[in-house]
Amino acid sequence: MTSEHNARVPAPAGRATSAPVMGRDSEATIFEYSSPGRRAWSFRSTGLPEWDASELVAPGLLRGAPVELVEVPERDLVAHVTRLTHRQYSVDLGAYPLGSCTMKYNPKLCDDAASLPGLANVHPATPASHCQGWLELLWSLSNALCEVTGMKAATLAPPAGAAGELTGLLLMRAWHDSQGETRTKVIIPDSAHGTNPASVTLGGYETVTVPSDDRGLVDMTALRNRLDGDVAGIMLTNPNTLGLFEEDIAEIAAAAHDVGALLYYDGANLNAILGVTRPGDMGFDIVHMNLHKTFAVPHGGGGPGAGPVAVSARLEDFLPGPLAQRGDDGTFAWVNPARSIGRVHSWYGNALALARAWSYILANGGDGLRRVAEGAVLNSNWLKSRLRGTYDIPFDRPAMHEFVASTSTLKKQTGLRALDVAKRMLEEGFHAPTVYFPLIVEEALMIEPTETESVETLEALAEALIRIAGEVAGEAAHAPRSTPVGRVDEALAARRLQATWDAVCQPS
Amino acid sequence: MGHFVPHSDADIERMLADLGLASLDELFAVVPDALRLARGLALEPGRSEPDVAFEMERLAAANRCGPELVCFAGAGAYDHEVPAATRRLGSRSEFVTAYTPYQPEVSQGVLQALFEYQTFVSRLAGLEIANASLYDGASATVEALNMAASPKGHSTMWVSGALHPNWRAVIKTFAAGSGHEIVEIPTRDGRTDWDAAPPGEPAAVVVANPNFFGVLEDVSAARTAADLHGAALVVAFDPVSAGLLRTPGEMGADIAVGEGQPLGTPMSFGGPYLGLFACRRDLVRRLPGRLVGRTRDVAGRNAYVTTLRAREQDIRREKASSNVCTNQTLIAVAAMIQLSWLGTSGLAELALRCARGARYTREALLGLPGVEEFVTAATLREFALKLPVDATTVVERMAEEGFLAGVAVGVESGLATIDGEALLVSVTERRTKEQIDRYVECVGKVIR
Ligand SMILES: Cc1ncc(COP(=O)(O)O)c(C=O)c1O
DSSP, X not given: OOOTTSOSSOOOTTOOTTOOOOOSOOOOOGGGGOOTTOOOOOOXXXXXXXXXHHHHSOTTTBOSSOOOOOOOOHHHHHHHHHHHHTTBOOTTTSOOOBTTTOOOOOOXXXXXXXXXXHHHTOOTTSOGGGBHHHHHHHHHHHHHHHHHHTOSEEEOOOOSHHHHHHHHHHHHHHHHHHTTOOXXXXXXXXXXXXXXXXXHHHTTOEEEEEOBOTTSSBOHHHHHXXXXXXXXXXXXXXXXXXXXXXXXXXXXXXXXXHTTOEEEEEETTGGGTTTTBOHHHHTOSXXXXXXXXXXXXXXXXXXXXXXXXXXXXXXXXXXXXXXXXXXXXXXXXXXXXXXXXXXXXXXXXXXXXXXXXHHHHHHHHHHHHHHHHHHHHHHHHHHHHHHBTTBBOTTOSOOOSOEEEEOHHHHHHHOOOHHHHHHHHHHTTSOOOEESOSTTSTTEEEEXXXXXXXXXXXXXXXXXXXXXXXSOTTGGGGOOOSSSSOSBOHHHHHHTOOOSHHHHHSOO | OXXXXXXXXXXXHHHHHHTTOSSGGGGGTTSOGGGBOTTOOOSOBOOOHHHHHHHHXXXXXXXXXGGGSXXXXXXXXXXXXOOHHHHHHHTOHHHHTOOOOSSGGGBHHHHHXXXXXXXXXXXXXXXXXXXXXXXXXXXXXXXXXXXXXXXSSOOEEEEETTSOHHHHHHHHHHHHHHOOEEEEEOEETTEEOGXXXXXXXXXXXXXXXXXXXXXXXOHHHHHHHHHHHTXXXXXXXXXXXXXXXXXXXXXXXXXEEEEOTTTTOOXXXXXXXXXXXXXXXXXXXXXXXXXXXXXXXXXXXXXXXXXXGGXXXXXXGGGOSOOOOSOOHHHHHHHHHHHHHHHHHHHHHHHHHHHHHHHHHHHHHHTSTTOEESOOSOBSSEEEEEOSSOHHHHHHHHHHTTEEOOEEEEEETTEEEESSSEEEEXXXXXXXXXXXXXHHHHXXXXXX
């Protein structure tokens, strides 16, 4: 029964144009609020002897004066930082259809889980017998991620996707070494994310690019031509960065394995297939996941994330350690795999991010995770269908969790570029889509609405995008006007580098 | 089942109808049948929020920390106070739920906070440039080596044997890909013995100050070793000790790296932590990770934006010298808040208080029968001692008494190790005389 106090058509909750703004001034830096003698700090009374610094540090090592930071009272600090938060868009404020980034709403229960003192205050060198809760959590999460990906074993240590990639490539190298083989090349598609080729180089391999065909999928003929005994592996993401499912994946896996190469899965797009299909079943040997995309670890303005790596049985012994393992008596201990490539993190990875992911998996369960994928793919296809006819859809096949549109035609007609659309979307109360990625689409707008946006929000997103496409030539170039600052001069930032307040005060 | 997809059944039906589909399954028609997971995921059904909270609390209760296990352990993770201001501001959802600031016009909050963070790190390091964070101390060191390596070929790296053993392990893991030859320089009495370096032409020399044993190194000796070979000097520093010590830059570092956890982040079972990274101005074009610069908007107002982007993986791809994309921004923002809260006098006071606690504890422990110095070199906030009982046993027994006594450490072939005969003890500003006296008394008991 609908309450008559509620509107018949719900308002789009993902639209943030009502966010309050107090003024149009710049926020001063914390350094400008500083004044000698002011302070916020206070410390515990310890009752310890009050030796002077000169009694504790040899004179040659002791600094002359304290490091100059700032001198501000807590009230002013809080005001400054709170005003900074008001100059920041976020998922909690509104929709964030940033393709490839999976900016879904992250349930608040995960925040609470990660701030439990019994998790947050544990020293990493605590003897295993006194942190059994943590080891159990890591072990459980690792098992769940293996089930989701269809793999045998996993390390949770890599702190982000790119770190997972490099870990995976080093596993690939260790595998080939163990086979007495030296291979030199790794194949990636031309639509790959930039971290893929960068990681390939850091893994000591040479990147070989395979083009996409006119379906937007890996060109099988070109792939076969590039596959030889020098190829250590192929790195793919499926769905790929065009949001398309690589339908020939079984064939690709067979072709890779035929020449002794391994198949690597960039899990940045795992959200689309949760509970539907699994990289392991597709034939992948190594999988990294971005828990900060798929498993509701919030992005934190650019991190921290978590990039666990799961592998098939033949690679298990090479995983980085230590790994949490359950013994026959039900207690948990750290183990190091027999032929481990070694450590990849100071400790065990971004543990509190892992705790968030575990709470998210518990809340969703197996059925809920499949629902996530269904919601993500439904929303993406629905929004795409609303935009068809207004924007180019260069590879118009059934989309998975995201799709790529383009302003190519509009650019010829009215000069509208992807960048302009992005800036206008900010005025419309939304974050912009990803632009100019993947590189194989001109004037790309990569749109990933995620499963957590309502149909009214999708409709509002569609209306905004359609409105922008219909505007008179040149209109969008003025955007954004309602944001805390207008279009930012990026060239000036690079030309006159001011990366600290000190550089601002003493221009070189 | 999860309840984070907002649609009602009616919404879903309507949306499917709009797409001409009969079921949600049809959305996945492109997935070949043979690849479908017909059985569904073998995970438990989803739980309600209170049920999840209950389970997470059960796991948390199976760990001991805080007053149950009073912390005298350090070794790269320190039990500092995280004040309410840092905790509350650092968990504001505007910071927590934002993405990387790709659209600067709606990301000024994160960008300005990072600009202020960079300023603080640059001042702590005594170097002109600091980036917007890396994953942790170990990864920051790996990036420093890649930055120092000759752009053409593989390079030899001299790494102090008193650098954190886990960091050295990470460096060696990643060297398998980069091809760098990692040469670990042995220690003598807790300090790096640069005279013991084998012949070779290093591209970088890495030293920690204070080092893993809490010892203050002779950084000028490392500088001399670097100069002899035209190598870059990388100094790993501790941001709290920085309150008392001369900066890495002043001591000759070209690149400074560090673990930023002590700046407002709880011990968190080892992560997420914060990789501090600073370098000389003339190295900026090879800087790994993101860099925020100040500029103007169209109306001439101050604005902030990520800059010198052509260094990064999304533009340079296989030619990039670093693959970092997602970093540790939120932890960097917390560090910026923490450093503002401490301020000029607070950081100095914090360092002093840690050093006082360490001195008091060390002297008291050395008063116990059979306890000896592990190394004689001067230390600051952390120190290693030899006990009449094996350190691992001491840690286990002390845990029963309600203390995390420290970390068992040792030296093998001149190189620092985790696990060993000695006990590495760290004392932060949170430890009171009463706690320390009880701790020392208990150590006396368990080593008898
Ligand atoms: C397709 C793809 N691969 C890899 C990555 C790298 O992940 P991270 O940023 O966590 O290093 C990303 C996200 O940035 C991505 O979208």
